[in-house]
Amino acid sequence: MNLEQTLRERLDAKTKPIGSLGRLEDLAVQLGVALGTDEPSLDHPQMIVFAGDHGVAAAHGVSAYPRDVTWQMVKNILAGGAAVSVLARQHGIALTVVDCGVDHDFAPQPGLVLRKVTPGTADSTQGPAMTAAECAQAIQHGREVVRALPGNAVLLGELGIGNTSAASLLCAALAGCTLDDCVGPGTGLDAAGVLRKRGVLQRALELHKHASEPLQVLAAYGGFEIAAMVGAIQQAAQERRVVVVDGFISTSAVLVAHAVDPKVLPSCVFSHRSGERGHELMLRHLGAKPLLDLGLRLGEGSGAALAWPLLVSACLIMRDMATFESARVSGKTP
């Protein structure tokens, strides 16, 4: 019997009608398989917020907010005032921010890892957002950050004004959808703003239409924080850690990691369906079913943090629930 069958049988022996814990049962099985044990247990969860700036945003105003918000929000997260700070604190999740390429010089401080490649990607409508070497470096940084942290669960967070543009381009290139399907308001563009954003991204897509290898596509559109998330996913999966994926941006990193090697996918738990247009298409492309659907469209790792207690519950159900036999409860009538 393989591990998945063992886990299913374990759940079926528990004091509940077969399958009655619904999606929580699938989650418990997934976590057991991902961690390689029939006694899944999560320890030292790590929320890692990867941050970087985007040349396409600087050059074309594709966001409703200015570029400075990226570094200002890094400080807000570290000071404990951002949504992800509050939610990580609520759930006892350790929080690390990684400067992957923010246009600001941060003083070294607790909770901040400095891994800047350059202070922001280049404009993807003019050339590749990253060189191949910069892209490889950002991926390596993501791997190193995960390797240095304890525990067996990584929650993906991100920050970067303009990164819904990069994520939409990755979606179009890797999930085979049109920009009409996957360009949305991001931080809150109005209808005219979305139309303008789509026009800008169409130029980038046209310029890089011959990029076919997943890492070539990633280098074409950026950003440094997305590349670092790709490395983090690869490293976590390799170390048999669980990866809790957040929304539109972090799922775009999964699209890349999956295109490089589909074997990362069983390690990924998709926390929620983002309100950002196109997330549903990414999830469908990956065959992924998200846990929550709260209309979130924030990023930062907020959805991953909100879903975290469900993962803890799934493990506890698998480990701690009594069986019909141990609790002397009568089984189903034959």
Ligand SMILES: Cc1cc2ncn([C@H]3O[C@H](COP(=O)(O)O)[C@@H](O)[C@H]3O)c2cc1C
């Ligand atoms: C105050 C503030 C906090 C955020 N936290 C996450 N994002 C999210 O919005 C940005 C992406 O949207 P766009 O592509 O439209 O710029 C990223 O920083 C993402 O993490 C934020 C955005 C803002 C304005």
Ligand SMILES: O=C(O)c1cccnc1
């Ligand atoms: O779903 C997300 O991750 C998202 C959506 C809009 C803006 N920033 C992030």
